[in-house]
């Protein structure tokens with residue numbers, strides 16, 4: 001066990017809260033500093049200014065929570081989830097008829113879990129609240145850090161609620177033994193750490209912006225059960241693959257669906273030239289058939305409703321850019337959300353970080369002159385070495401999955417490979433064959449291993465299929481060859 005230390009966590013999102021739980025359950029004094037107010041306070045402005053976002057929680061996130069030393073945590077979290085056992089692909093046939101096609105994620109029926117990000121976060125905060133060695137500091141914004149002297153500075157807003165006008169700001173200074181940066185994609189910790197360490201850093205934006213919609217519950221459900229409130233299947237992640245665009249819907253535990261539109265920036269520029277939204281229904285009917293029936297009366301009304309009131313002028317919509325960080329040398333990394341792994345990977349980071357810290361602390365205990373600080377340095381070095389490969393791997397997988405979700409799910413080759421790999425998994429279990437999706441979402445193998453194994457499977461399949469094809473065509477080809485050779489011989493003889 002790591003010796004009792006003052007551990008400071010920056011950011012009380014899902015990852016920061018779990019990191020605080022890991023640190024506190026090892027007996028450390030933990031302080032959590034959060035820029036915004038307490039999420040559990042209804043007056044706190046949610047992250048991204050929307051209600052919240054619905055996320056897919058999968059095995060890696062669950063596994064990290066399983067190891068947090070809080071037996072009740074998993075049941076507590078799972079109670080607020082809805083299992084999604086596959087994708088529901090929506091489209092239109094050439095004759096104009098709408099169709100939906102269910103594609104299970106996994107031949108064994110395993111499901112990913114839809115969860116409200118805010119709800120999960122609140123549950124983690126509730127558990128932390130009960131721990132005597134944890135202190136929260138809300139409305140505290142990290143403004144500076146000195147990693148040589150282990151000091152940090154925060155801007156503190158004194159007031160009743162976050163964002164309130166007229167709040168006075170003051171600065172405080174704290175010290176710490178160890179700081180964990182979990183302050184999101186635009187991390188201030190990462191920014192300040194760069195001044196103290198040689199850090200490779202790269203950030204790219206993809207040409208895709210996202211904004212949110214809601215599908216409301218049925219007005220007249222058949223009965224009082226939650227399930228009968230949903231207007232489309234609650235046990236699927238719904239996808240309208242629009243090739244250049246994508247619209248998805250994830251169920252919430254109140255009978256609604258939180259939907260996200262992903263579209264290139266030019267789409268939003270086009271919208272600005274159409275402030276009345278007159279063209280939006282046509283656009284939706286072309287790319288996301290059936291959606292306008294689920295989101296009455298007109299999607300533009302929902303786009304407008306995304307705007308924090310009052311709408312300033314005609315740029316009414318709030319669309320947020322998607323970003324990913326390529327190379328990094330610290331714990332923080334961000335990725336595009338198309339594999340549903342951003343938070344899962346962040347939670348897994350916490351588990352791996354503390355496993356490695358524990359290992360080095362144990363090794364340090366066995367030495368004559370303990371030096372927890374240098375043991376931690378060695379641990380962080382190992383963590384960076386190990387985790388950087390996996391961060392690259394999941395970044396790449398997430399980018400590839402955008403193509404898969406908005407286009408490949410419709411292709412025959414994609415479906416054939418998925419079917420074949422699942423059959424091999426069931427009928428030849430000894431081969432250890434699995435689809436890439438299963439490895440990422442239902443397992444805990446390193447992301448870099450997932451990529452390696454999936455590429456290997458792809459090569460083996462390609463060789464086997466090429467062999468089969470030549471085998472099948474071999475007979476006829478030889479016959480044609482013989483006939484042509486005989487004809488040629490005759491022609492030469494003549």
Ligand code: FAD
Pocket residue numbers: 010011012013014015016033034035036047053054055056057117140141142143182183184185186187188210260337339340341342343344345346
């Ligand atoms: P955040 O949730 O960003 O929290 C960071 C916290 O730090 C915030 O509370 C913030 O207020 C605070 N903070 C920021 N700056 C400071 C400062 N200077 N001082 C103090 N505090 C500060 N992931 C999945 O696993 N599955 C999904 O299905 C999924 N879907 C997604 C869909 C969309 C559209 C998007 C955008 C993301 C999705 N993600 C998904 C990713 C997921 O939302 C993030 O990975 C996750 O929220 C990261 O959690 P976090 O705690 O690291 O950071």
